[in-house]
Amino acid sequence: MSRYAIPVIILLVLGGFFLRGLGLNPTYIESPLIGKPAPEFSLPDLIDPSANVSTSDLVGQFTLLNVWGTWCPECRNEHDFLLSLARSGMPIYGLNWKDERDKALEWLEVLGDPYVASAADVIGDVAIDFGVYGAPETFLIGPDLTVLQKHISPLTPEVWETRFVPLIEEHSGKR
Amino acid sequence: MIPELGHFALVLAIFLALYQAILPLAGAAWGRNDWMILARPAATAQFIFVAIAYVALTRAFLLDDFSLLYVAQNSNSELPVGYKFAAVWGGHEGSLLLWCLMLATWTLAVAWGSRGQPLAFSSRVIGVLGIVSVGVLLFTLLTSNPFDRLLPAAVDGVDLNPLLQDPAMVAHPPMLYIGYVGMAVPFAFAVAALLTGRLDRDWARWTRPWTIGAWVFLTGGIALGSWWAYYELGWGGWWFWDPVENASFMPWLMGTALIHSLAVTERRGIFKSWTVLLAIAAFSLSLLGTFLVRSGVLISVHAFASDPTRGLFILMLLLLISGGALVLYAFRASNLEAEGGFRLVSRETFLLANNLLLVIATFLILIGTLYPLFHDAMGAGNLSVGEPFFNAVFLIPMLPLAVLLGLGMHTVWQKMEPGALFARLRWIGAAALIAAIVYPLIVFGSTSVLTVIGVGAGIWVTLSSLIEPISRWFNSRAVRLTRAQWGMFLAHLGVGLFIVGASVTSAFNIETDRAVRIGDRWEVAGFEIEFRGMRTEEGPNYVAEVGEFDLRSNGELVASLRPEKRIYRVQTNPMTEARMDIGLFRDVFIALGEPLGDGAWSVRVQYKPMISFLWIGCIVMAFGGLLAATDQRYRRTVRQRVEPRTKVGVTAEQGSH
Numbered sequence: 001m002s003r004y005a006i007p008v009i010i011l012l013v014l015g016g017f018f019l020r021g022l023g024l025n026p027t028y029i030e031s032p033l034i035g036k037p038a039p040e041f042s043l044p045d046l047i048d049p050s051a052n053v054s055t056s057d058l059v060g061q062f063t064l065l066n067v068w069g070t071w072c073p074e075c076r077n078e079h080d081f082l083l084s085l086a087r088s089g090m091p092i093y094g095l096n097w098k099d100e101r102d103k104a105l106e107w108l109e110v111l112g113d114p115y116v117a118s119a120a121d122v123i124g125d126v127a128i129d130f131g132v133y134g135a136p137e138t139f140l141i142g143p144d145l146t147v148l149q150k151h152i153s154p155l156t157p158e159v160w161e162t163r164f165v166p167l168i169e170e171h172s173g174k175r
Numbered sequence: 176m177i178p179e180l181g182h183f184a185l186v187l188a189i190f191l192a193l194y195q196a197i198l199p200l201a202g203a204a205w206g207r208n209d210w211m212i213l214a215r216p217a218a219t220a221q222f223i224f225v226a227i228a229y230v231a232l233t234r235a236f237l238l239d240d241f242s243l244l245y246v247a248q249n250s251n252s253e254l255p256v257g258y259k260f261a262a263v264w265g266g267h268e269g270s271l272l273l274w275c276l277m278l279a280t281w282t283l284a285v286a287w288g289s290r291g292q293p294l295a296f297s298s299r300v301i302g303v304l305g306i307v308s309v310g311v312l313l314f315t316l317l318t319s320n321p322f323d324r325l326l327p328a329a330v331d332g333v334d335l336n337p338l339l340q341d342p343a344m345v346a347h348p349p350m351l352y353i354g355y356v357g358m359a360v361p362f363a364f365a366v367a368a369l370l371t372g373r374l375d376r377d378w379a380r381w382t383r384p385w386t387i388g389a390w391v392f393l394t395g396g397i398a399l400g401s402w403w404a405y406y407e408l409g410w411g412g413w414w415f416w417d418p419v420e421n422a423s424f425m426p427w428l429m430g431t432a433l434i435h436s437l438a439v440t441e442r443r444g445i446f447k448s449w450t451v452l453l454a455i456a457a458f459s460l461s462l463l464g465t466f467l468v469r470s471g472v473l474i475s476v477h478a479f480a481s482d483p484t485r486g487l488f489i490l491m492l493l494l495l496i497s498g499g500a501l502v503l504y505a506f507r508a509s510n511l512e513a514e515g516g517f518r519l520v521s522r523e524t525f526l527l528a529n530n531l532l533l534v535i536a537t538f539l540i541l542i543g544t545l546y547p548l549f550h551d552a553m554g555a556g557n558l559s560v561g562e563p564f565f566n567a568v569f570l571i572p573m574l575p576l577a578v579l580l581g582l583g584m585h586t587v588w589q590k591m592e593p594g595a596l597f598a599r600l601r602w603i604g605a606a607a608l609i610a611a612i613v614y615p616l617i618v619f620g621s622t623s624v625l626t627v628i629g630v631g632a633g634i635w636v637t638l639s640s641l642i643e644p645i646s647r648w649f650n651s652r653a654v655r656l657t658r659a660q661w662g663m664f665l666a667h668l669g670v671g672l673f674i675v676g677a678s679v680t681s682a683f684n685i686e687t688d689r690a691v692r693i694g695d696r697w698e699v700a701g702f703e704i705e706f707r708g709m710r711t712e713e714g715p716n717y718v719a720e721v722g723e724f725d726l727r728s729n730g731e732l733v734a735s736l737r738p739e740k741r742i743y744r745v746q747t748n749p750m751t752e753a754r755m756d757i758g759l760f761r762d763v764f765i766a767l768g769e770p771l772g773d774g775a776w777s778v779r780v781q782y783k784p785m786i787s788f789l790w791i792g793c794i795v796m797a798f799g800g801l802l803a804a805t806d807q808r809y810r811r812t813v814r815q816r817v818e819p820r821t822k823v824g825v826t827a828e829q830g831s832h
Contacts, residue, residue: 004508007452008501011459014545015494018466018486021548071562073415080769098563110688110777111769 032131033147038065038139039129043119046096046104053093053119058141062148062168064092065139066115066155067127070103072135078154079111085160086114094118097127097135140164142171178243181231182322188224188275189312195221195282196305199298203370211298218286218301221308222279229276232321233263242328245269245321251334251745253716261345262335267469267485268321270348274465275311277349277356282308285360285385292381299367300360307359310492318485334716334745343403351396351423355461357389358426361433362458365451366500369507374451379441380809382454386437387662387804390430391797397423398793405786406753406764413680413789416565421544422464425537429457432533435526442588443523444514449530451504451511459497460537466493467544518590525583532572532579539568577632577674581639584667603642607635619683619784629678637671640664662803669796676788685782688768692775700782702763703727709776717743719752722767722776726756733763740767753779762786 033039042054058065066082068075086092094115096104101120108118121127130139140149148167151159195217202210232245236259241247249266250259264270282304289297315321338344364382368374400420405413414420433453439446466489517523543564585599611631615622644664647653656664685700696705707723719739726733734756741750753766761784768777 004448005505007455008498008505011494011498011501015490015498017545017549018490073412106688110690110771112771 033139034150036147038141038145038147039126041119041121041126041129043121043126046094046101046118046120047108049101049120053117055145057117058093058145060143061091062143062172063116063141064090064164065095065130065141066092067095067097067130067132067135067137067139068118069097069099069135070107071099074154075136076111078136078156079114081155081157081160082114083112085155091116095126095130095132096120097132098122098124140167177231178235178240178322178324181228181235182320184224184227184231185272185312185316185320185322188221188228188279189309189316191217191221191224192305192308192312194305196302196309198302199305200302200370203295203298203302206295208294211294214298214301215286217305218279218282221305222283225272225275225279225312228322229263229272232269232272233260236260236263239332240328241330241332242324242326243321244323244325247325247329247332249332249335251332251716253744254332254335254340255715257345258335258340261339261348264348264352265335265339268315268319270352271311271315271319272321273349273352274356275308275315277352278304278308278311278359281353281357281360281389285363289381296367296371296373299370300363303363303366304359307363307496310496314485314488314492318488332745334743337717337741337743337746337748337750338407340743341403341407343399343407347396347399347403350392350399354389354391354393354396354430355423355426355464357385357392358430358458358461360385360389361437361454362500365454366503369451369500369503372507372510374440374447374511376441376444379437379450383434383437383441384804384806384809386430386434386454387800390427390434391800391804393423393427393430394793394797394800397427398790398797402790406755407751413786416540416543416562418544419464419468421540421565422460422467425540425544426457426460426464428533428537428540429453429460432530432537433457435529435533439523439526443517445517445523446527446530447511447513448504448508451508453530453534455497455500455504459493459500460541462489462493462497465489515589517588520586520591520593520596522583522586522588522591525579525586528579529576529583532576536569536572536576539572540565543568574628574632577636577670580667580670581635584639584663585643600639603638604635607631607638610634615679615682623682626678626682629682630675633671633674633676633678635671636674637668640668640671657806657808659803659806659808662799662801662806664799665802666796666799669792669794669799671792672788672795673792676785676792679785680783680789683784684786686779687781688777688779690771690775691778692773699763699780701728702733702782703730704765704780706776706778712739714741716745717741717750720767720770722765722778724765724778726763726765736763736765738765738767757787759787760785 038055038058040055042052045051045053064085082092092115094117096118098121104118104120108115119126136154138151138155139147142148148171149164151163195214198210198217199214202208202213232243234240235243235246236250237256239246239250239252241250245266245268249269250262254262262269264273282301285304286297286301289300361382364378364385368378397420400423401413404415433450436446436450436453440450466486469485469489581600581603582596586596608631611627611634612622615626615630641664644656644661647656687699689697691697691706693706693708696703698704703726705725705727707725709723710721712719712721719741721737721739724736724738726736736754736756738754739752741752742748743750751766751768753764755765756763761782764779764781764783766779766781768779770776
């Protein structure tokens with residue numbers, strides 16, 4: 001029976017993974033990065049490729065790093081909220097993930113640009129460093145470049161109020 | 176009161192399902208005919224009670240009974256009546272009840288369609304289906320009861336998700352579920368065969384029409400879902416490799432492999448243990464899909480509200496049902512002996528290659544879908560694979576499959592001279608290659624290696640599916656094709672058309688996003704588009720901003736399109752209703768984006784060449800499946816022994832398929 005037992009063994013291994021997976025809610029997953037310094041990066045600016053967007057730009061203020069791409073339908077859904085956040089004064093940096101520059105520029109032109117700057121991560125290396133699960137995804141990064149929060153799926157007013165604002169208040173109080 | 180009756184009917188259905196599971200299986204094990212003959216009535220009764228529960232829930236929707244939590248969450252008094260029927264399966268609980276109803280319906284059909292089969296066998300099939308029913312019904316009742324009351328009752332409901340308020344969405348879930356759940360039938364046949372220890376050509380002949388039937392619905396359901404995504408999500412994409420799409424696509428691929436493997440087992444009595452394994456795998460992937468969609472382990476645009484208890488329950492169900500079958504397989508599969516061999520150049524070889532490639536494709540998609548989960552569970556953080564991964568891993572096994580498909584269709588069983596095969600297909604191969612190089616250049620003025628490969632593969636499959644029916648048509652002395660053969664050629668023709676459509680539309684699709692004002696004219700892909708105006712319209716439960724666009728080609732009006740941006744009154748998120756001018760060789764697609772202020776709107780216009788071929792391909796495939804499933808040899812009610820067959824009979828059959 002030996003080789004005929006292979007399928008059942010595969011099923012059991014898969015089952016083990018699923019069991020672990022159930023304990024981990026992917027939307028509110030605790031990123032291993034939380035509380036640690038943000039991975040360093042330096043990428044060409046999407047709009048002006050001769051300039052660079054890098055970790056050092058984020059120093060000294062609370063910032064959002066928003067992972068987006070024109071291929072991502074849900075990114076369009078959160079776009080309006082990002083625009084209103086940007087208008088309210090929150091600095092948002094974009095990580096334009098595995099995208100085509102022309103499409104991305106057209107997107108920003110047509111829909112509006114909420115970003116202070118967007119870093120073009122064409123290959124996806126930086127996204128890997130950040131453990132990006134899927135776009136859209138938003139990181140809250142503190143003035144000392146510590147990752148404070150990570151949210152997978154579109155950012156909404158509720159999520160912003162409950163998962164981001166309290167952290168900003170808490171951490172600005174400490175300083 | 177009626178909802179309580181529905182709830183009670185569901186409880187009774189569980190007991191009937193238990194009865195339907197235990198008695199026939201025990202009867203078959205101990206040779207008790209008086210127990211086995213109860214299988215059919217038990218299955219019938221189970222169906223009746225599940226149907227009562229389903230009707231009770233539907234009634235609650237039609238009467239706006241917002242004292243039911245589920246109704247309050249998924250309907251609204253203003254929801255049009257047609258969508259109230261669809262709202263029954265608009266959420267987790269009701270769609271699970273639909274799952275149960277579909278399973279009960281398949282069981283009923285199998286119970287009454289299997290009267291020509293030996294009692295011990297048909298009883299086991301019904302018994303195995305009973306076990307699955309018990310599991311799913313218990314799941315519904317214990318974790319997802321749609322009859323839970325809401326006290327005090329809501330004044331009005333929170334409405335059906337506006338994305339689902341669409342005609343294609345009314346048909347998509349039931350169709351998909353029929354197909355999904357239908358994979359339980361070959362599964363039950365496979366387990367029954369393992370229990371009996373008898374797996375012969377009769378078994379394959381009994382199993383095949385059910386498998387094809389489920390596959391036809393699955394094909395239709397997936398195509399409808401893809402069509403819906405194309406025009407309702409407002410993006411013009413038709414396949415996103417979303418975990419939920421993958422969850423329905425994997426059983427489809429396995430089902431396709433199973434149909435082909437069953438053909439070999441039916442004709443030649445080989446590939447037996449492989450066929451059984453595919454049958455188990457196809458249904459296991461259906462269950463896995465259910466698990467992925469409803470447990471929240473993966474993020475998806477369609478995922479239902481996630482709940483770890485539900486996830487745990489389905490996981491246990493998956494492990495018990497599939498695990499049980501696979502343990503049985505581990506012990507019994509070695510007894511399944513091949514009845515003969517075959518040569519290298521023979522239809523068997525091509526079907527084996529078909530199976531391996533389909534299984535590899537399924538496996539790669541499974542890995543891609545679950546990758547975030549593996550990565551995460553091993554504590555390595557999150558990582559995802561995107562569309563580029565899926566496109567690549569899917570194309571790698573699919574292109575050789577398309578080439579082999581054309582060859583395999585024209586190969587006979589057991590042994591064929593390679594020279595004869597070459598003589599038969601060389602002109603088709605040459606024609607496909609030339610057309611693949613010339614056609615994109617002439618029509619679209621450019622091409623690429625991938626386009627040539629894709630279009631070439633599609634035309635190759637299309638032509639090789641057509642040649643046999645056409646040549647027989649012109650040769651009056653030729654033996655007429657059987658319905659199953661027609662089905663095979665048509666289904667493959669559908670595959671060919673689909674490949675052509677998919678290759679052309681992904682290579683030459685033009686997408687534009689523009690900020691425009693009323694009165695603006697601009698050009699996309701040779702069409703002149705004019706933004707004529709905006710107005711506001713009231714729908715039954717929404718308000719829509721309707722854009723008016725004229726589409727002209729060489730100054731002639733082709734179509735006036737009115738894409739909408741709807742705000743539903745209850746769930747206020749805006750919905751994009753794209754509009755298309757549909758043609759056989761191209762669609763022009765207009766969707767309204769966001770208002771940009773000062774009367775400007777962002778407007779997305781897309782030119783989609785040959786996208787209709789995708790849907791036509793799927794319809795042709797499904798129709799081919801329908802013909803094959805209703806072939807005469809599957810409609811014999813009296814048992815006929817296929818073997819022993821005389822030498823003459825075998826030779827006569829070699830020319831056919």
